[in-house]
Amino acid sequence: MVQPAPTSAPASAPSPPSSPSPSPEPPTWRPYRPPPGQTTTSNNNNNNNINIDQEPPLDPSILPTGSKSLSGISLRAFLIGTTFGLTTALTLLTTTSNPLYTPLWRIPFFLSSLSLFHFLEYYITAAYNTRFATTSAYLLSSNGWTYHIAHASAITECLLTNYFSPTPLVLTPRLITAQVTLGLILMIVGQTVRSVAMAQAGSNFNHTVQVKRREGHILVTGGLYSVFRHPSYFGFFWWGLGTQLVLGNVFCLGAYALVLWRFFASRIDREERFLVAFFGKEYEDYRKRSWVGIPGIH
Numbered sequence: 001m002v003q004p005a006p007t008s009a010p011a012s013a014p015s016p017p018s019s020p021s022p023s024p025e026p027p028t029w030r031p032y033r034p035p036p037g038q039t040t041t042s043n044n045n046n047n048n049n050i051n052i053d054q055e056p057p058l059d060p061s062i063l064p065t066g067s068k069s070l071s072g073i074s075l076r077a078f079l080i081g082t083t084f085g086l087t088t089a090l091t092l093l094t095t096t097s098n099p100l101y102t103p104l105w106r107i108p109f110f111l112s113s114l115s116l117f118h119f120l121e122y123y124i125t126a127a128y129n130t131r132f133a134t135t136s137a138y139l140l141s142s143n144g145w146t147y148h149i150a151h152a153s154a155i156t157e158c159l160l161t162n163y164f165s166p167t168p169l170v171l172t173p174r175l176i177t178a179q180v181t182l183g184l185i186l187m188i189v190g191q192t193v194r195s196v197a198m199a200q201a202g203s204n205f206n207h208t209v210q211v212k213r214r215e216g217h218i219l220v221t222g223g224l225y226s227v228f229r230h231p232s233y234f235g236f237f238w239w240g241l242g243t244q245l246v247l248g249n250v251f252c253l254g255a256y257a258l259v260l261w262r263f264f265a266s267r268i269d270r271e272e273r274f275l276v277a278f279f280g281k282e283y284e285d286y287r288k289r290s291w292v293g294i295p296g297i298h
Helices: 070-096 103-128 145-164 173-204 231-247 251-279 281-289
Strands: 039-041 049-051
Touching (some): 103 145, 145 251, 173 231, 251 281
Antiparallel strands (some): 039 049
């Protein structure tokens, strides 16, 4: 018997060839990179050629051993900021919380005020007299050991007074409040006057007495200087006495007054000798119509 031939399945239609996926087009813009050693012309008025492959020179003063050491400035800022934050918080806790109240709130307040003072010394110098914004502008170490001994003595007297005589024998609570209030007023006025005076003097202010007249040095007679001849000294003097009133110190109040008076009397006398040499009659006339603001110093 003849078997039928097997039928083959119909052939499927051939699929169209798949088109290859489009490759990403290369970017049409790339930053310009000049070949090594090529020079470009600067945009300043001198049109000097500058080798753009050459790193700018490093100012040695910003190195760790330099006068404007970036590491030294940042370390001082960190320590001052930390001290200010901790002592301010401790002051608030010991004055606003009844269970934690103690007359010794004056000590962290004093340290907080010192931190703010030294921060402002550097900050205002950096903002208004940048050329002299060195690590010594903080005034943390440039005043010598006597400066730190004075602060340590003030804290020690406050501690001893509150330990041996927690209840004052002479002052009534109302007089103590008046004493602290007067001290706070002197501190606020002194700090404000000193900081504003430094800003108004700008590049003409310096923490050291200038023995040579610099280029651009002018006699500042406006703002606070129209009233005070040495407003920064006025501010420091009364700020220092205000701190001792707030601390309730008797011995240090007298010692601060004596030491600060002698220091500023000598410094003002020396500084004005140079100012007369720098500005002549202009400064002599200004001295006649201005005021130092420290008793006994004219």
